[in-house]
Amino acid sequence: MSGGAGTSGQGNAGGSGATGHPHYAGGGGGGSNAAGGNASSHTGGTGGAGTASSITGASVTRAGGGGGSGYEYPDPGTGGSGGSGGGGNGTGWNSGTSTAGTANTGSGGGSNGEGTVSNGGSGIVIIRYKFQ
Numbered sequence: 001m002s003g004g005a006g007t008s009g010q011g012n013a014g015g016s017g018a019t020g021h022p023h024y025a026g027g028g029g030g031g032s033n034a035a036g037g038n039a040s041s042h043t044g045g046t047g048g049a050g051t052a053s054s055i056t057g058a059s060v061t062r063a064g065g066g067g068g069s070g071y072e073y074p075d076p077g078t079g080g081s082g083g084s085g086g087g088g089n090g091t092g093w094n095s096g097t098s099t100a101g102t103a104n105t106g107s108g109g110g111s112n113g114e115g116t117v118s119n120g121g122s123g124i125v126i127i128r129y130k131f132q
Contacts, residue, residue, distance in 0.1 A: 100121065
């Protein structure tokens with residue numbers, strides 16, 4: 001099954017899930033800089049990478065995609081890693097709670113394979129004034 005399409009200028013598409021019995025792993029969520037990774041057999045796809053910005057003075061990467069859940073009947077599988085920039089890690093099916101996206105990064109949360117995902121990281125507004 002194909003991942004959802006990204007919104008132009010806001011993010012990239014999610015990765016494809018593994019299909020066909022017994023493969024049911026989920027694709028990774030798209031990040032601001034890259035599409036989410038495809039699932040591979042029982043391993044969830046990795047989240048897409050976020051984008052680095054130095055608007056605050058130091059370079060910080062934000063808006064990474066969440067990792068997909070793993071599952072291959074009857075194996076719980078392995079969750080995918082979150083994308084750089086604060087994306088949450090996924091877990092295998094029925095293997096505990098996935099991780100949330102990092103606060104103030106606008107990143108996606110990981111999936112736990114039970115029909116739920118962890119919360120995404122809160123966004124942040126940075127106002128920078130140009131002095132002449």
